[in-house]
Amino acid sequence: MSTIKFEDLVKILEKYEIAELENVVIEGDVEIEVPQGGGDTTALQIAIGQGAAQLGLSLMQFAQMLGYPVGAIMQPPGVTPPAPAEAKVLDKLIEAKFSVEPETYPTAIEEVTLGATRADGGTRETTVTLGGERALPFFNYAAKMPNPIAIAIDCFDMPIGLAKAVKVHYEDVMESPGEWAKKNVEKFGADMVTIHLISTDPLIKDTPAKEAAKVVEEVLQAVKVPIIIGGSGNPDKDPEVLEAAAEVAEGERCLIASANLNMDWERIAKAAMDHGHVILSWTQLDINNQKTLNRYLFKAGVKREDIVIDPTTAALGYGIDYAFTNIERMRIMALKGDTDLNFPISCGITNAWGAREAWMKESPLKEDSDWGPREYRGPLFEIVTGLTLGIAGGDLFMMMHPGAAATVKEITKTLAGAVESKPVPVDDWVTLEV
Amino acid sequence: MKLSSPLEVYDYLPKTNCGECGETTCMAFAAKLIERQEKLEACKPILEDKFRKKYEELSALLAPEIREIVIGTGERAKKIGGEDVMHRHQLTFFNETALIYDVWDTMDEADLVARVKAIAGWQKFYVGEFLKLHGIAVRSTSGDPSKFAACVKKVLENTDLPLVLCSFDPKVLEAGLEVAADKNPLVYAANKDNWKEVAELVRKYEVPVALYAPADLDLLKSMAVTFSEMGINDLVLDPGTYPAGKELEETLQRFLKIRRAGIVEGQKEIAYPLMSVPLTTWMVYDDPIEATYWETVLATVFTIRYADLMILHSIEPYALMIQRTLVDNIYVDPRRPVQVEPGVREIGNPTEDSPVFVTTNFALTYYTVESDLSSNNIDCYIVVVNTEGIGVEAALAGGQLTSAKIKETIEDAKLEEKVKHKTLIIPGLTARISGELEDLTGWKVLVGPVDSGRIPGFLDEKWPPK
Ligand code: B12
Ligand code: SF4
Numbered sequence: 001m002s003t004i005k006f007e008d009l010v011k012i013l014e015k016y017e018i019a020e021l022e023n024v025v026i027e028g029d030v031e032i033e034v035p036q037g038g039g040d041t042t043a044l045q046i047a048i049g050q051g052a053a054q055l056g057l058s059l060m061q062f063a064q065m066l067g068y069p070v071g072a073i074m075q076p077p078g079v080t081p082p083a084p085a086e087a088k089v090l091d092k093l094i095e096a097k098f099s100v101e102p103e104t105y106p107t108a109i110e111e112v113t114l115g116a117t118r119a120d121g122g123t124r125e126t127t128v129t130l131g132g133e134r135a136l137p138f139f140n141y142a143a144k145m146p147n148p149i150a151i152a153i154d155c156f157d158m159p160i161g162l163a164k165a166v167k168v169h170y171e172d173v174m175e176s177p178g179e180w181a182k183k184n185v186e187k188f189g190a191d192m193v194t195i196h197l198i199s200t201d202p203l204i205k206d207t208p209a210k211e212a213a214k215v216v217e218e219v220l221q222a223v224k225v226p227i228i229i230g231g232s233g234n235p236d237k238d239p240e241v242l243e244a245a246a247e248v249a250e251g252e253r254c255l256i257a258s259a260n261l262n263m264d265w266e267r268i269a270k271a272a273m274d275h276g277h278v279i280l281s282w283t284q285l286d287i288n289n290q291k292t293l294n295r296y297l298f299k300a301g302v303k304r305e306d307i308v309i310d311p312t313t314a315a316l317g318y319g320i321d322y323a324f325t326n327i328e329r330m331r332i333m334a335l336k337g338d339t340d341l342n343f344p345i346s347c348g349i350t351n352a353w354g355a356r357e358a359w360m361k362e363s364p365l366k367e368d369s370d371w372g373p374r375e376y377r378g379p380l381f382e383i384v385t386g387l388t389l390g391i392a393g394g395d396l397f398m399m400m401h402p403g404a405a406a407t408v409k410e411i412t413k414t415l416a417g418a419v420e421s422k423p424v425p426v427d428d429w430v431t432l433e434v
Numbered sequence: 435m436k437l438s439s440p441l442e443v444y445d446y447l448p449k450t451n452c453g454e455c456g457e458t459t460c461m462a463f464a465a466k467l468i469e470r471q472e473k474l475e476a477c478k479p480i481l482e483d484k485f486r487k488k489y490e491e492l493s494a495l496l497a498p499e500i501r502e503i504v505i506g507t508g509e510r511a512k513k514i515g516g517e518d519v520m521h522r523h524q525l526t527f528f529n530e531t532a533l534i535y536d537v538w539d540t541m542d543e544a545d546l547v548a549r550v551k552a553i554a555g556w557q558k559f560y561v562g563e564f565l566k567l568h569g570i571a572v573r574s575t576s577g578d579p580s581k582f583a584a585c586v587k588k589v590l591e592n593t594d595l596p597l598v599l600c601s602f603d604p605k606v607l608e609a610g611l612e613v614a615a616d617k618n619p620l621v622y623a624a625n626k627d628n629w630k631e632v633a634e635l636v637r638k639y640e641v642p643v644a645l646y647a648p649a650d651l652d653l654l655k656s657m658a659v660t661f662s663e664m665g666i667n668d669l670v671l672d673p674g675t676y677p678a679g680k681e682l683e684e685t686l687q688r689f690l691k692i693r694r695a696g697i698v699e700g701q702k703e704i705a706y707p708l709m710s711v712p713l714t715t716w717m718v719y720d721d722p723i724e725a726t727y728w729e730t731v732l733a734t735v736f737t738i739r740y741a742d743l744m745i746l747h748s749i750e751p752y753a754l755m756i757q758r759t760l761v762d763n764i765y766v767d768p769r770r771p772v773q774v775e776p777g778v779r780e781i782g783n784p785t786e787d788s789p790v791f792v793t794t795n796f797a798l799t800y801y802t803v804e805s806d807l808s809s810n811n812i813d814c815y816i817v818v819v820n821t822e823g824i825g826v827e828a829a830l831a832g833g834q835l836t837s838a839k840i841k842e843t844i845e846d847a848k849l850e851e852k853v854k855h856k857t858l859i860i861p862g863l864t865a866r867i868s869g870e871l872e873d874l875t876g877w878k879v880l881v882g883p884v885d886s887g888r889i890p891g892f893l894d895e896k897w898p899p900k
Binding site: 324373 | 564573601630679690750
């Protein structure tokens with residue numbers, strides 16, 4: 001509790017030339033005890049008597065304006081504060097116009113087209129163009145996204161372990177990458193297909209590169225959309241696998257996934273350039289590494305329109321805060337002029353299934369509230385992981401659950417302004433009966 | 435906040451390095467102020483008369499761009515707004531989006547009580563603490579003041595969570611306020627028709643109020659300016675949440691624009707917390723699962739893009755978990771240390787036969803493992819290696835988790851004196867160092883499951899070691 005002397009208040013008031021005080025003479029010291037907190041004036045009346053109250057009020061208000069903690073002074077018990085009298089009651093709205101200047105950025109994200117039609121020397125019937133943004137995603141009032149977020153659905157060159165909610169959709173095609181790819185496009189509406197050549201991993205089946213290349217041919221024949229070719233992630237084996245794959249896919253403008261710092265990226269870059277493909281530059285949650293790898297690729301001769309970057313996706317609850325911020329920062333740096341980073345961004349949204357909340361039957365913790373059925377939980381984990389990174393700056397998503405893929409497609413199209421729907425009268429949502 | 439470097443702040447401080455604030459120098463205190471980790475009032479000297487002017491100037495400069503307001507009272511009171519940046523990496527977001535779930539006054543009593551309890555009791559363990567929900571919105575679907583008051587009363591009997599009282603009828607709102615005003619509820623809402631009466635109400639009861647102007651930012655701003663002129667400043671702005679199609683796209687644009695106006699352009703008249711109502715998805719989808727999914731989709735969009743409070747309907751457990759986790763992940767302070775103290779910990783009452791688990795000191799990893807063990811009543815030791823706050827896989831890749839460090843940690847804790855089996859269980863993801871670790875320590879090494887949630891099953895099979 002601190003004390004303000006009346007005398008001090010007067011000094012302040014004098015300094016600020018307060019009109020009300022001009023003809024007032026104050027004798028002696030009136031001490032006002034001032035605890036911290038809210039505001040009240042009745043107490044003041046009681047403390048200094050009715051006569052001085054008017055003056056006191058002005059002083060109090062002024063002291064308050066000056067930031068003095070003259071709050072709920074010694075409110076005596078039993079006295080209810082009157083409604084604050086100082087505030088006006090207005091009869092009409094004060095008309096105001098809202099306006100804001102949109103942000104503008106000097107640099108656009110590169111546009112990268114995947115897939116080549118016959119006219120361009122390939123055999124694809126559709127192509128996918130990524131990038132071209134001049135603002136953050138869905139900041140449409142600043143600049144619309146020229147291209148929608150594209151969705152690639154994964155398939156693998158061998159049957160793999162999948163969460164139950166995902167597996168049920170692929171059980172019938174797991175033995176055949178071609179059928180699998182077809183299902184992704186025809187049944188699940190994928191814009192693209194990713195074929196992961198994981199069986200090439202020496203620790204899995206060590207499938208030779210030549211054989212893996214045949215799987216790529218099979219997929220290219222099965223579907224007419226652009227494809228992404230992924231290795232096993234083994235840094236020693238991937239260069240030769242991706243080289244063989246790039247060769248058989250000559251001229252199709254596939255996305256070759258990927259070049260990393262910890263492997264012979266030069267060999268992969270060269271294969272992509274020699275056979276007319278786009279290269280995925282993948283680093284792990286590190287902006288400087290991403291810049292470094294991209295510079296290496298420029299130096300090796302890769303053209304700017306032939307690069308997509310993957311800064312690494314982390315699942316909701318398991319590092320999505322890092323992934324979100326990493327992507328958002330890179331995108332802002334790119335728009336502001338960092339030409340090492342202004343490339344479309346690919347995200348492995350399937351990683352969402354790494355979160356145990358996505359696939360476990362129930363919580364291992366007894367104290368947790370029920371987690372709900374995993375058939376609903378898992379896909380929603382994938383949706384929220386995808387949408388979150390879409391809002392950060394992702395342009396191309398690799399996904400797995402067909403329902404999740406469809407939902408992410410629909411919402412990202414909607415946020416881009418490309419979906420019509422009946423108007424919804426939300427004015428009186430409060431009385432909604434549900 | 436208008437200042438960006440400690441030096442600018444330092445200029446306003448007394449510069450005596452007296453240490454009363456708990457920092458050794460004024461400069462250190464300045465740095466804390468910039469990071470919003472200290473309150474200016476912790477510097478007692480600056481509150482003295484002679485610094486009054488500096489104090490006021492600095493207070494104004496340090497104030498967050500978006501007004502901070504409080505809903506509710508007591509321990510569960512919820513602060514919203516108070517934000518200073520458009521993107522979390524620029525500093526951090528401060529006050530988590532309040533997740534508020536609805537009840538309505540035409541529910542029958544048993545359902546009402548059960549629903550309130552489900553909302554208030556919901557929890558999910560995450561990184562060392564339980565995530566919980568933030569509040570309850572009571573909607574008047576009856577339009578009957580006495581029914582509404584009875585419903586609010588029942589809710590208050592069953593929870594101390596902050597409330598939002600929802601009706602556009604001032605009589606209904608007043609009936610609710612008579613019951614709940616001392617709990618500092620948010621009044622929802624003043625609109626173009628009822629704003630005068632609602633203004634009187636919130637002045638009388640001294641509670642925060644939401645302003646609702648669907649799809650009309652001029653009206654929203656006019657109301658905010660008018661309320662502020664009337665001395666009412668605890669405002670929450672609702673620009674309307676349209677749940678589908680182009681209207682949804684336009685809804686998002688409004689959130690983006692208002693927040694930019696407040697933070698980047700410093701337009702004080704509109705720099706209030708924002709609220710969104712993903713519940714409106716229930717006007718579009720009949721199927722409850724579809725509605726829940728889309729409601730969560732909208733909640734995702736507006737958690738990331740600037741809603742400080744949201745009103746939702748579905749309380750499906752899977753949706754709650756996902757909505758709440760995202761709020762945590764977006765609002766977690768990127769500057770926060772995410773480490774726990776390294777060393778050897780005892781879980782339950784371990785004996786010389788109890789298993790020993792190795793993990794990292796990354797908080798997310800440690801607490802996940804710890805809770806998997808303690809919740810299953812597994813008496814054991816955890817060897818928490820100092821990986822500088824990095825999780826298992828990244829620490830292995832980045833060199834913070836090594837056989838040598840594991841050895842050092844068990845030796846420092848004299849673990850060989852505590853257990854006689856000399857066996858370590860390591861995370862499945864570190865399988866590749868198991869041989870090396872055995873050679874270095876002379877302990878037997880068992881490779882555990884990839885996910886610590888599977889440890890109980892693993893122990894059934896593999897413990898005690900043969
Ligand atoms: C978030 C993250 C980061 C964050 C780390 C934040 C942090 N404080 O840890 C940051 C951005 C800093 C980061 C950096 C790097 N990362 Co990183 N990162 C991730 C990411 C996305 C999530 C990891 C995570 O937090 N998981 C959640 C925690 C809780 O899991 P956990 O610690 O493994 O614990 C679980 C299990 O191991 C098990 N468990 C734990 N303890 C125990 C104990 C016992 C006894 C048992 C049985 C089980 C068990 O149960 C736990 C719960 O499931 C993963 C990718 C992914 N998996 O999605 C990549 C990942 C781990 N990172 C990777 C890499 C390569 C790196 C870098 C080296 C890259 C670089 N930039 O140079 C750096 C290294 C930095 C360093 N070490 O200093 C790689 C690792 C590859 C590999 N297998 O070697 C990954 C897998 C990405 C990838 N696919 O390339 N990363
Ligand atoms: S209390 Fe104030 S004057 Fe003293 S060291 Fe801290 S900031 Fe400086």
